[in-house]
Amino acid sequence: MPLLLLDLDNTLLDRAGPFRAWGERFLADVGAQGADIDWLLSMDADGLADRWDVADAIRDRYGLLISSLDLVEELYEGVLANTRLDPLVACALRIADNAGWMPVVISNGILRQEDAKIRRTGLDRYVADWVISEEAGIGKPDARIFALAAQRVRMPLHGAWVVGDGPEADVGGAAAAGLPSVWLHRGRAWTDSRFAPTRTADGLIAAVATVLAA
Known part of the structure; x- marks a missing residue:
């Protein structure tokens, strides 16, 4: 998986x-x-x-x-x-799970705040686990946080994809970990010459479809 x-x-x-x-x-x-x-x-x-x-x-x-x-x-x-879980995002995560993928959240942030956000929106029902940088003691783009996420759910890191909107944290982190990535561009152009996303998408639904098709 x-x-x-x-x-x-x-x-x-x-x-x-x-x-x-x-x-x-x-x-x-x-x-x-x-x-x-x-x-x-x-x-x-x-x-x-x-x-x-x-x-x-x-x-x-x-x-x-x-x-x-x-x-x-x-x-x-x-x-x-004012934060709500988009039902279409929940649907996309369910589709990924049904297709054999294990969704895990990796966030740079404060444990108390990020944990509350995940639970209060109901996102916790659609992901296997989450790793928060404050708790982990490391954050994206450090490749070790991706390895820690894999260890947390007792799955191999090999074969994983990274999805996120951060050029440095998400795409740069994926590159450091040797993983393919989907960058959510949010209307922005890619400008970093050090690395590049494997794919780009305009939102999570398109990103999940891209990963499933890869």
């Missing part, structure tokens, strides 16, 4: 939409201009920026008295409250 190693944010679960929804509501609450959402999205860097740095930048820009700790928690809870 080959492994299907899957990224979490903006691969299995949409993060960009829920973050924007939280940001627009938060900015309205603090009396900021609507156009400031572009600044906030830039600071967030599609979820790659450190949460504490984002919180500090928000506090400084708007002169807020809320602590960075409370703001980080509000950001996390606000995004999670």
Whole structure:
């Protein structure tokens, strides 16, 4: 049974939409201009920026008295409250499982937050297991986290595919581990000359179809 190693944010679960929804509501609450959402999205860097740095930048820009700790928690809870598992994603995972593939999530993130996200959305019912970088002590693109995921479910890494939207973390990590990959382009062009995805797709459903057909 080959492994299907899957990224979490903006691969299995949409993060960009829920973050924007939280940001627009938060900015309205603090009396900021609507156009400031572009600044906030830039600071967030599609979820790659450190949460504490984002919180500090928000506090400084708007002169807020809320602590960075409370703001980080509000950001996390606000995004999670708007996060839903797309039924089509659940269907694609079920199809992969029925076709003999074992879906496993590999996410760079904080254990408490990522674990809660996986369980509260019901994603845990459609994957065999998950590995979170904070718990593992290593993160993508380190090839060891892919080997750890295989060890976690007691399956060989050979024959696995990696699916994700991160050029460095997912595709670069797959290349480091010697694995084929599907990059979810989300409207972006590939620009990294160090490595390249084996396939590209516009979403998880297309990515699963690509892996099954390979």
